[in-house]
Amino acid sequence: MTASRVVVLVSGGGTNLQSLLDAERAGTLGDAAVVGVVSNRPGVRALERAAAAGVPTRVLDHRAFADRAAFDAALRAEVEALGADLVVLAGFMRVLTEGFLAGFVDRVINIHPSLLPAFPGVRGPAQALQYGVKISGCTVHFVDAGLDTGAVIAQAAVPVRDDDTEETLAARILVEEHRLLPAAVADLAGARLRREGRRVHRVP
Numbered sequence: 667m668t669a670s671r672v673v674v675l676v677s678g679g680g681t682n683l684q685s686l687l688d689a690e691r692a693g694t695l696g697d698a699a700v701v702g703v704v705s706n707r708p709g710v711r712a713l714e715r716a717a718a719a720g721v722p723t724r725v726l727d728h729r730a731f732a733d734r735a736a737f738d739a740a741l742r743a744e745v746e747a748l749g750a751d752l753v754v755l756a757g758f759m760r761v762l763t764e765g766f767l768a769g770f771v772d773r774v775i776n777i778h779p780s781l782l783p784a785f786p787g788v789r790g791p792a793q794a795l796q797y798g799v800k801i802s803g804c805t806v807h808f809v810d811a812g813l814d815t816g817a818v819i820a821q822a823a824v825p826v827r828d829d830d831t832e833e834t835l836a837a838r839i840l841v842e843e844h845r846l847l848p849a850a851v852a853d854l855a856g857a858r859l860r861r862e863g864r865r866v867h868r869v870p
């Protein structure tokens with residue numbers, strides 16, 4: 667049996683973090699357990715969610731660091747101290763550099779609210795509406811040093827409706843995020859996925 671100590675990085679509301687905590691409690695997160703939550707913003711709701719579940723929290727305010735390299739080095743030390751096997755970016759709104767990623771090769775994943783490679787970066791649902799696509803969705807992917815460019819692990823699609831606003835489309839996508847992310851974490855913790863280049867396969 668493999669076991670995965672999962673550290674979740676957050677910046678805001680933490681509904682995706684909640685989906686992981688709920689899945690763990692329901693017994694559907696496989697061999698994974700959320701052992702720590704780190705936020706780059708103090709006072710966010712995600713930290714309250716972690717505390718309510720009895721999960722240790724840390725705050726590393728990026729504004730207190732001289733530059734990105736210093737922040738990433740401190741973040742890496744914090745995540746290593748928590749003993750992470752897998753790092754999950756769940757609404758974490760900072761780009762990570764090699765200084766962080768080198769410590770966790772193929773062990774950092776992100777959830778993004780678009781069907782990548784369309785609409786990377788911030789405000790994926792707003793970008794989808796602006797472009798006028800009829801289908802959007804969400805992506806779980808490995809994190810590399812690019813902006814939402816790592817290999818795709820899983821995707822789910824939702825329709826874009828004529829009367830959608832950024833809020834209504836984001837809410838429809840979020841429902842799928844909350845299903846997709848725990849499933850991906852369970853699959854990774856159970857070693858059911860293998861990456862070959864850009865392609866991630868289910869192990870037969």
Ligand code: GAR
Pocket residue numbers: 677678679680681682683712756757758759777778779787788789790840843
């Ligand atoms: C989610 O929709 C997530 O996909 C998105 O931020 C939201 C966080 O919600 N992430 C990005 O846009 C990353 N580029 P949450 O804090 O309630 O999980």
